[in-house]
Amino acid sequence: MAERPEDLNLPNAVITRIIKEALPDGVNISKEARSAISRAASVFVLYATSCANNFAVKGKRKTLNAGDVLSAMEEMEFQRFIAPLKESLEVYRREQKGKKEARKDKDKKADSEEQDKSREEEEEEDERMEEEEQNDDEEVDN
């Protein structure tokens, strides 16, 4: 509880790797620059979260969803992120579905209520996903 939000940071090794892969070979990054980018990334998450939350509130929802985050990107003028994010989300959803199917096969008993609840949520999201595919809209709207 003693940590301020700005102090929560993301792993340096991962941040460094992402930076290096974005830059041409042979380019280095100073420790100060790397650390500043890492902090910027944390601020980005906080800002995007706050922005996304506004959309959730507008939609009278208590749970922040993927659509809210995409709307936040639009709002923050990072529209060019939206297409690659949607692609990644597709892959992520398929993977989650695959995992769930594997779990269902192993676990035919309805012993955990939590699984059922999350399955319901996923099914709602699947329906929404189908709607989105039909509309083929840039903006994700609930």
Next chain:
Amino acid sequence: PGVAAAPPAEEPGSGSLCAAPLRLARLPLARVKALVKADPDVSLASQEAVFVLARATELFVETIAKDAYVYAQQGKRKTLQRKDLDNAIEAIDEFAFLEGTLD
């Protein structure tokens, strides 16, 4: 089994912006989630939301690194320095939210 035909997940370079658009997040979702939870106004975030946030953050890091690098190039340097970042933040509208937050 039963999953509709999907484009192969491991195609490198098939995306637009970044190195591995179809790869899952490299940033650990738990850490991203900790940041999300730090916001007192947020009650809950779906797993998908955290995932998209993580991916967006990766894209952001790529973007800001590239934009800052332009300044290093101008200074004929091969090492990205803090001042390059400051220059990028000052010059680029989308980074305005960062002003004053990195010190």
